[in-house]
Amino acid sequence: MNGLMNISPITSSIIITLLPLLAFIIQALLGKRTQSGFISLIAIVISTILSAFFVFTKIWMNTPQMVDYNWFTIGHHTFTAGILLNNLTALMQLLVCIIALAVHVYSKSYMKGDPGIHRYWMYLSLFCFAMLGLCISKNLLIMYIFWELVGFASYLLIGFWFTKDSAVQANKKAFIVNRIGDLGFLLGLATLYSLYGSLDLTELFALDGLFYNLPNQPTGLLTFSGICFFIGAMAKSAQFPLHVWLPDAMEGPTAVSSLIHAATMVAAGVFLLSSIFPLFNASVLLIITIIGTMTALSAACFALSQRDIKKILAFSTISQLGFMVVAIGIGAWDAGMFHLITHAFFKCLLFLGAGAVIHEMSHLKEINQLDFDPQDINNMGNLRKWMPKTFILMAVASLALAGFPLTSGFLSKDAILIATLEWGIQHGSFYLLVPITLIIVSILTSFYISRLMFKVFFGEFKLTVKKFKLQEASAIMLWPMLFLGIGCLFLLFSWNPLSYQSASIFKGLIVSYQFSEIHALHMLLPVGLTIGSLIAGSVAWNWYIRNKYPLNPQGNKWIEFTFNQGYINEFYSVIFVNGTILFSKGLFWFDRTIIDGLVRFVGEVTKGLASLSSWFDRIIVDGLINKVGSTTYYIGHLLRWAQNGRLQNYLGFAFTLVLIGIIYLILQ
């Protein structure tokens, strides 16, 4: 027993990562024979236990541990594949495990009876493997490999219902947009390697690392590599303008959206930025801040008018990712990570709740054989009457998203907003636009989440159906939701519900801010935000519950604009997709006409030469030989008839010869 308790954190973290891979391999080998998903479930349960008790408790607030294995050598450079366990990576791995565990349990019930369920468990395990590996990679190249694997697993899961055309389009889109980001990541890696000759996180960014010992590196290249890494993170974390794939990714099963596209994978970009934070100089950080702000604002606006419950949550995710990216941009990446973790809990819960609602709605659709969109919030209403537990849990998560006191979202959002405001005040002038935008976004957040909650759970049920049957989600779905719901409260993160600074996570991630603290803000901003959110919520109540909707839903340009996601998809389809198609058509023409023409011309010339040579060969060379042959044959033929086998002829010849001989002798 003692030996068992003494597994080193490194070994356990390797086991944690490899268990889902093992589950994936077993599922892949067994194929359709394993439908229950117990293999994946057991793997993730063990991983979670190991991660919580053997890695997190030993690493958190202790000295980081790391191990290196030589991987391969090119010339004099040896690449190492290493594992890095510090506060950040251990925390991230634990978070991924916990959320994945909740989603696995939830999927047991949610995906029950799906014909492709064996593939579902397989892909889910693959994803967990990739994500857990990404968290603890010490070498950026290994991280890149896991990064790609994560993207690939996400591609498989978005297209899980591959018979649906929209799902296929969505997973293609997600994959292509992520490729753009991956290219950025790769370019960043190459630049970093060319500058420092190493991709090892510790070698580069430790306090005595290369990054600080070789200070005279060209700023341009550093900026370039920073921007490249950020582009990688932009695609993965769905930052404007590469966010387009995330709303479409909602075509996947809801449990998948919850795990991958809300809590873990999309956070990988933020995690990457936190890991390589020292790399970014002031100009890159400013770009990061601006992009994050734009993302937060645009996604919040788009979320306002969506009708699909999952799309609202998707845009909300993008918007919250924008918050995290801003936090990194201003240098407060600990606040960003804090928000990442709290967001993972409440957004995962929101998605799981939405999944339960969609589950019931599609069930209703099935038994009535009606044709309506089970994800459209305009079809729902008053669901709290039939699904009270789901309602309460989703309400807690919504309050956390809106940043109400006593929830985790309150702490993390205030951490970001206060830091941003302090940063804005420090720099003054235009920099103040960032905190102001974020405050507006956070009020918009409470508005759109109130809209969602009111439309779904309050008011009247909008559909009239013959057979009415709505019921609470099953216990297997509710337990993980309850667990996540507890995670949405402040207790998990801090004993003081009103001050984020006492959150334990800030003690683990030590970041020195580049701006001075303003104490008054810590008091004023949360109060102001809460009041603002309350006002937004009451406006939503007035509009959607008391039917005092002031806008004309038809023909309002702004609603159209936000509903169509700012026409960004259309813009991309016109500029990039059509551009690419036109370009390929041009290339096709070039290929057909010029390249093929050239080849064909050469071919024709060769053919002409060949036929000339063939004529010469046939007529002159062969003709000569044939003529000699046929002449010989003819001569032979001439003589051949004498040899005809008739005795009398032979005798005649013999006699003629004798006669000729005699005549010759006589004439002589």
Place this chain on the structure above:
Amino acid sequence: MITLTHFLIVSACLFCIGLYAVLAKRNAILILIGIEFMINAAILNLVAFGRYDKLVYGGQIFALFAIVLAAAAVAVGLAIILNVYQHYKSINPDDITDLRD
């Protein structure tokens, strides 16, 4: 008066008739007869020239030998023809062209 030349002319005529029969006849037995003609032409020559050998009559003696030999040859020839006939069901020499190339 009958001279040596007359004998020789008769003998040449016999030889020519025999030769014609051998070269032109379509029946193996007639060819054999043609051969017999030519042998007899030669024997006639032997007998005719035999008058210049009054001592031992070598020509006459040789003619007798030749007649015996011719008879033997005819016997062998007939036997061959019989065998040929059994084999080919024909004694037309034009049908038997196995020596052809």
